[in-house]
Amino acid sequence: MPDDLREALRQKALAEIALLDTPPEREFDALARMAQRVLGTSMASITLIDAERQWFKARCGPLAPQTARGPAFCAIVFETEARLTVEDASRDPRFSANPFVVGAPHIRFYAGVPVRARQADGSAVTIGTLCVLDEKPREPTQADLDVLMELACVAEALVEARAVALRAAANAEDRRLAVEGLERERRQLKQAERMADMGSWRHDLEQQKTMWSDGVFAIHELPIAAGVPNGEIMNYFPEPDRGVFLDAVMRTLETGEPFELDADFVTAKGNARRVRCSCEVELSQGKPVALIGLIQDITGRHTMEQDLLRMARTDDLTQLPNRAAFYRLLETHLGEAHTTGSDLAVLLIDLDGFKGVNDALGHAAGDEVLRRIADRLRSPYLQEACFAARLGGDEFAVLVPSTVARSELDRIVRRLLRDLHIVAEGGGRIASVSGTIGIAWAGEGPCDRETILRRADVALYEAKRTRKGTAQTYREASGQRLVG
Structure with a gap:
């Protein structure tokens, strides 16, 4: 993979975990102290590398909160994604003139290993390092390096746990916003139903049960607490409109074609109304599972239309x-x-x-x-x-x-x-x-x-x-x- 593409992937992974410039966390600090104590060095750090700098999520010893990326030892580990060991930087031609060698913190010994973040596809991308440093030269043992690698695994686990918590928080926020959005839409729908004297209904074909919105209960002049009178729904339509409605429903079930019709209606309190009904088939995996539709009280409109018609003919x-x-x-x-x-x-x-x-x-x-x-x-x-x-x-x-x-x-x-x-x-x-x-x-x-x-x-x-x-x-x- 080209270097610039690899760098872009590393920076993207670093941005996604949102760990840069966050306050100190005891788990990361404890891990850095453990690396310092176990390997017996004067300094240790958990370092994150962005495009211009190295920033220490945790640090022990005389280390600044952040430094430029260019001369940083950890930048080499980040870029090569491989372990780096320097026994005496003052004698190593690669680092003898390094400002962190000739000046504070006067690094002589350095050992660093990559810290990686796991991606959604299962791959791992380097985002930083776990390293130990000292002002004195030293030759690490294999056991020292093995401990450093194992501690890096713990660091990666902390990063992953934080990423999971971050994603969980984001998902929870998304769910909260979705719930708020649904609740807002529900309130708006109820307002629209009240303003339009309208309600929606759904009849489950398998269970043979009907569900009503609040607007349908209002049109029937029935309390919501009483529930849908499933066995009596058609009784609210007097003949011949009852038969017309049932015939239309059967045609919709047979052909899949929706319908809309106006019908006379009598509420639970015996009040005569005129309603407009619509119906269509709800499909799941290509099969009819329910009938859904709207009912609207158009009594006022119907009366006005009839009055206008009567006036036009009278x-x-x-x-x-x-x-x-x-x-x-x-x-x-x-x-x-x-x-x-x-x-x-x-x-x-x-x-x-x-x-x-x-x-x-x-x-x-x-x-x-x-x-x-x-x-x-x-x-x-x-x-x-x-x-x-x-x-x-x-x-x-x-x-x-x-x-x-x-x-x-x-x-x-x-x-x-x-x-x-x-x-x-x-x-x-x-x-x-x-x-x-x-x-x-x-x-x-x-x-x-x-x-x-x-x-x-x-x-x-x-x-x-x-x-x-x-x-x-x-x-x-x-x-x-x-x-x-």
């Missing part, structure tokens, strides 16, 4: 369906009639004398007349089967479905003509209105919405021309339009 003054709603329903019924071969009728109603009410009694009185007309069109004999609407101004319409026979319609029309006669009073003045009706049946030849409305309009104005306050029915015969 005449504000009379609270009857408006022209758009009538046209939409008429087209639907015409399509069904064409498919089934059944029949239906449209009644167009125009009020006679309504302008006179506005002129004589004012628009407020006119509005009241329109509301009274609407009340008459909501009478039970019409509501059982018919659909009444205000088309605009003093024009109304009634859709008569196929369930009403033509003979029955005659009776309804006679009753309706009587009900449409209204007398209004105000300021000592009296005005009256009546209704004229034009009737058209869809069965009178090919028919779409425009056609049946045009036919009813023809019958209406024929009735007005003949006698106001009466009804006429449009008939098609021999290519001619007839009313009667």
Whole structure:
């Protein structure tokens, strides 16, 4: 391995154990004293070598806390990763001019061995030395060197123990931060659930048990302490939505396709709600293990949407369906009639004398007349089967479905003509209105919405021309339009 790469590995290993510039530790100090005592030298040290210096983790004798790396004896052990013994440095040409030989601490004898740190892959990298030094020359015995090697093993064990403790502390800190992060996310999720009126759930397919978040308990109006009512969950969905939900779940299990649907819901306290449910399959090793999903209380949104829809389809003054709603329903019924071969009728109603009410009694009185007309069109004999609407101004319409026979319609029309006669009073003045009706049946030849409305309009104005306050029915015969 190139020297520069080896040096980089040594410096990386040294940085990872985070031992440089740490306070004295009794275990390292005791080891240095033991080496000094056993080998009988005046100095001993446990030395760490970084890029520019040698720093003593433990030292005995007249040694500075740190020195430059260049002239250091230990730097040679560090770089060669081999034991070094110098019996008399003053006579050794390699060291005779060394500043630590000619000056303090006046080294003559030196013996040092590598101290290594174990890496994650099991390899060992030199990070420093264990050495003994003396101001007097001496010739070490093999036993001295063996002791030094064994003490270096103890030093390595101390380094490893410290590295393990450091990693354990780092792992503990990581776990602490992870737990804090999870707890923070849990709180945020609970806040989001409360703000969105939402909760999450998980159904274990093997154990057939369901788990709820706090938000689901809130939607059900159940206490969390009571636990999930596993055997009663579907009871909160009334039919037919219960069956729709179960069918969707079965499709998800069979196909793996998720679903989302809106359903009616009744809480544990009997309160009606509207909820949005979602569901998907949770896989483990490619196999379904659970169903997971969300449930959200959308009652407020649903109510607002229904109110907006009702407003879009309702005449504000009379609270009857408006022209758009009538046209939409008429087209639907015409399509069904064409498919089934059944029949239906449209009644167009125009009020006679309504302008006179506005002129004589004012628009407020006119509005009241329109509301009274609407009340008459909501009478039970019409509501059982018919659909009444205000088309605009003093024009109304009634859709008569196929369930009403033509003979029955005659009776309804006679009753309706009587009900449409209204007398209004105000300021000592009296005005009256009546209704004229034009009737058209869809069965009178090919028919779409425009056609049946045009036919009813023809019958209406024929009735007005003949006698106001009466009804006429449009008939098609021999290519001619007839009313009667």
